[in-house]
Amino acid sequence: MPSKTETPSSPTGASGSAASGAQSALVELVGAKKDYPLGRTVVSALRGVDLVVRRGEFVALAGPSGSGKTTLLNLVGCVDVATAGTVRVDGHDTGRLSEKALTQLRLEALGFIFQSFNLIAVLDVFQNIEFPLLLQGKLGKGERAERVRSIVEKVGLTQQMKQRPAELSGGQRQRVAIARALVTRPRLVLADEPTANLDSETGERIIDLMRELNHTEGTTFLFSTHDPKIMTHADRVVHIADGRVLDAAAGHA
Amino acid sequence: MGTFSTLVRMAGRNLVQGGRRVVLLGMAMVLVSMLLVLLDSLAAGLEASMVNSATTLASGHVNVGGFFKVTSGTASPVVADGPKIRAIVEREVPELDYQIDRVRGWARLVSERASFWGGLLGIDVEEERGLRSVLQISEGSFDALKQPDTILLFEQQAKRLEAKVGDTLTISAPTMGGVNNTVDVRVGAIAKDVGFMSAINLFMPKATIRQLYQMKPEATGAVQLYLKNEADASGVMERLRPKLEAEGFRLMDLDPRPFWMKFDTVTGQDWVGQKLDLTTWREEVSFLLWILTGFAALRWLLLGVILLLVVVGIMNTMYMSIRERTREIGTMRAIGMSRGRVLGLFLLEALALGIGASALGAGLGVVIALSVNAAEIKIASDAFMAILMNDQVYLKLTVDNVVFAVALITGISVFAALRPARRAARMRPVGALHQVG
Incomplete structure (x- = not known):
């Protein structure tokens, strides 16, 4: 189990001691619940989820629309906090972190890939990918440029570096999003339906790319999908329905 | 420095992408800045005429x-x-x-x-x-x-x-x-x-x-x-x-x-x-200072109304911009942008708009004032001649007045953007991302 020590000002500082080794838990949900008030009623999006994702895994979350995949990713991605239960990311109980510490944890430890790409329209490919590095403020201009060029090369967008998102195809945009998610070398990349807005061929290529980066960079991936073909690429598939993990064994594989 | 220059770049490009709405607001701010320079020049010209008249003739x-x-x-x-x-x-x-x-x-x-x-x-x-x-x-x-x-x-x-x-x-x-x-x-x-x-x-x-x-x-x-x-x-x-x-x-x-x-x-x-x-x-000439006082009151009244419209315009534009860019805000927050930087981004946009529009407006005001002075426009009405204490329209330009106009309009822009920018900064990333998906 990771340490419960929380350091809001430097949330990622405990990661090394919290869990070392390739098979240690990077994400752990214990009885995680999420309720949303809807008028006078309360909608339970997650009804007590237990899940462990280990370092280096390539895990798919599968389930129909409304099953709770996105809510689960939101909790793991520290953009939301659980109503009850524990969500531990990189050794930190997210329920105990301040807004500032959650932001810092997202910046330092997590990468996001969105279904609709969510690139910043006014920045070109290079600038979009460089953006998280700028927010981190750790690297100089030269180092940033080198890091960005390296990742751009890996996603095959060297020729598009100066283009804006509107000038790219859907597949190219998602490649930019992947590069942006990976450029800070995060410990975990979360992807919410990363292939949903792409044709099947492009979607396959994107998943292949994610898988390749999972192997070469050792980055942990947790992504949601309802496409059976995409699921075949995963180390394991966690099935979720009505806010519960159906296959408990898969959840603790 | 890299983050700041990127935020400046984003602010500038977001303004450009704002299209007609931003252009119309910018034009309004240009007009207000120009009017401010012209009113101040007229007031300064009036005072200069008064000083000139008083110190030449009576004192x-x-x-x-x-x-x-x-x-x-x-x-x-x-x-x-x-x-x-x-x-x-x-x-x-x-x-x-x-x-x-x-x-x-x-x-x-x-x-x-x-x-x-x-x-x-x-x-x-x-x-x-x-x-x-x-x-x-x-x-x-x-x-x-x-x-x-x-x-x-x-x-x-x-x-x-x-x-x-x-x-x-x-x-x-x-x-x-x-x-x-x-x-x-x-x-x-x-x-x-x-x-x-x-x-x-x-x-x-x-x-x-x-x-x-x-x-x-x-x-x-x-x-x-x-x-x-x-x-x-x-x-x-x-x-x-x-x-x-x-x-x-x-x-x-x-x-x-x-x-x-x-x-x-x-x-x-x-x-x-x-x-x-x-x-x-x-x-x-104290018996004539009411003219200056009255003119100053009129100027501030006029400016107050216009500036109020600018404030409302900026707030409205910013709120619309924030609504349209909710997903972008959510994305930036999700990938680790702090609330302070989101606030800074929107304030930078207001600052850039304020500086750009007010500098252009003040520049136009200077050109118009110089042109009016060069044209030596005679005042036809005896009443106006008495009030303006001059037989021709005289606009006295000063660096202080031009700087004041730019600073005031820019300051008002940033002030008006403060509330919308705070709203943007306080958005919860999950809410901002959810709204689109």
């Missing part, structure tokens, strides 16, 4: 005038020993550019067809270098006033009296002894009007007025000090008061009114002999 920057009372119930605007005061001024006022003294009086000027009451100002043409440089003689010669019993009229006075150069007019004035004296004067020059005050001031040689009032040669009306910098006037006046008292002169209490409004007060006081009265040009 120095600082005046050492006073009253002489033969009995407690009478008063004359006379300084008995002008040369002594001039010597003190020369010694004690290093800020002095030059000084003159003028004999003062109040009399009726009569022609064959009309008459009016006016303020007599006895001058020495040789030392009136300020008056000589400002007056534009349309008929006759300023040097004609070197001859005794001559007078300079302004065009509107000449028009009222139906007089021209060479005509003889009669001046009738009550003397200190209580009887009326008259003297005939010849019109030596007619000058173009110098604002409102040229309606009532009549210039003639000192000797003529001394003759009219039977005054001694060393007696004068007021010593007028012209300083190198008009802004020093109040300080010089304050410093001069104790110096004159130390020289044995009695001083009147400070009274911020022109000398001709003080007769009733002075005649009601129980003293005789000489008392000096120190004033600055502002006191001498």
